[in-house]
Amino acid sequence: MSRRLTRAILRLYPRRVRQRHGPEIMALIDDLIAHDGRSRAGLLIHLAVDGLGQRIASTATVWTMVAVLAATSVGGLAVSDFADASAHQDVSHTVRTLAPARHTRQTPHHQPRWRRSLRRARMIARGSASSRSNRHGDPVRCECRAASEPLATAAAVGQPQPRRGTRILLPRSMQLSVGAAAKSA
Amino acid sequence: MRLPERSVLVLTSLAGGDRHGYALIKDIESFSGVALSPGTLYGALAKLEADGYVQRLPADDRRYPYRLTSKGRAVLAERLAESARIANLGLERIALGGT
Numbered sequence: 001m002s003r004r005l006t007r008a009i010l011r012l013y014p015r016r017v018r019q020r021h022g023p024e025i026m027a028l029i030d031d032l033i034a035h036d037g038r039s040r041a042g043l044l045i046h047l048a049v050d051g052l053g054q055r056i057a058s059t060a061t062v063w064t065m066v067a068v069l070a071a072t073s074v075g076g077l078a079v080s081d082f083a084d085a086s087a088h089q090d091v092s093h094t095v096r097t098l099a100p101a102r103h104t105r106q107t108p109h110h111q112p113r114w115r116r117s118l119r120r121a122r123m124i125a126r127g128s129a130s131s132r133s134n135r136h137g138d139p140v141r142c143e144c145r146a147a148s149e150p151l152a153t154a155a156a157v158g159q160p161q162p163r164r165g166t167r168i169l170l171p172r173s174m175q176l177s178v179g180a181a182a183k184s185a
Numbered sequence: 186m187r188l189p190e191r192s193v194l195v196l197t198s199l200a201g202g203d204r205h206g207y208a209l210i211k212d213i214e215s216f217s218g219v220a221l222s223p224g225t226l227y228g229a230l231a232k233l234e235a236d237g238y239v240q241r242l243p244a245d246d247r248r249y250p251y252r253l254t255s256k257g258r259a260v261l262a263e264r265l266a267e268s269a270r271i272a273n274l275g276l277e278r279i280a281l282g283g284t
Contacts, residue, residue: 013224021227027247028206028223035207043223050224
């Protein structure tokens with residue numbers, strides 16, 4: 001009877017402990033009763049309390065891991081969304097900063113936004129379009145006519161599918177992130 | 186991760202030689218006055234074994250002796266050195282009569 005009770009109490013322990021050390025615990029209880037005269041009832045009560053504690057601790061550990069994983073996933077998604085939104089905003093600002101393209105017939109509107117922005121930047125750099133002001137009326141300087149490096153860089157980036165995150169080295173007011181623009185398109 | 190107190194007691198006992206459950210309980214009680222219950226002892230042993238700090242030896246009847254591994258010895262030495270440093274600091278401050 002007492003052995004069955006001991007086995008039943010051992011079921012309170014995590015499986016790892018129960019399977020590995022169950023027979024040893026029972027042998028130890030027998031030793032403590034035989035050599036030290038300890039009461040079986042007291043030992044079993046202690047055994048039950050310890051088993052419950054270990055079970056709660058192991059369950060809490062699992063739930064803590066689940067919570068951390070969930071929080072990390074949600075946080076990652078939130079950061080990703082935020083970064084996406086920020087990149088979109090950056091491109092919109094850049095496109096607005098460039099001179100409006102409505103007077104330019106060559107701008108094909110079926111193209112992705114990043115390609116239109118790149119085309120516009122090239123036209124400004126060649127001098128076939130101007131960038132007098134942005135929509136807030138602030139003057140926008142364009143130094144591409146004189147500088148060869150921005151032109152060369154823009155040409156290098158003008159591949160069919162520029163790599164994500166590639167940046168065109170134009171003056172600060174005209175910088176745009178091709179990767180972000182492609183994504184927003 | 187910092188070792189719990191009961192794990193330090195078990196490792197300290199095993200540092201004196203291989204012991205099974207009953208011998209561990211009696212030894213720990215003799216040098217620290219702490220009477221570990223069977224569940225507490227084997228909970229600590231399971232964790233220590235999983236971490237590689239102790240090793241279970243072949244059974245003698247239903248009793249398995251445990252042995253301190255070299256990794257367990259190193260961890261115990263580090264933990265006891267830290268405890269000794271804190272203890273010395275506390276004793277020095279007490280001797281200086283700090284409030």
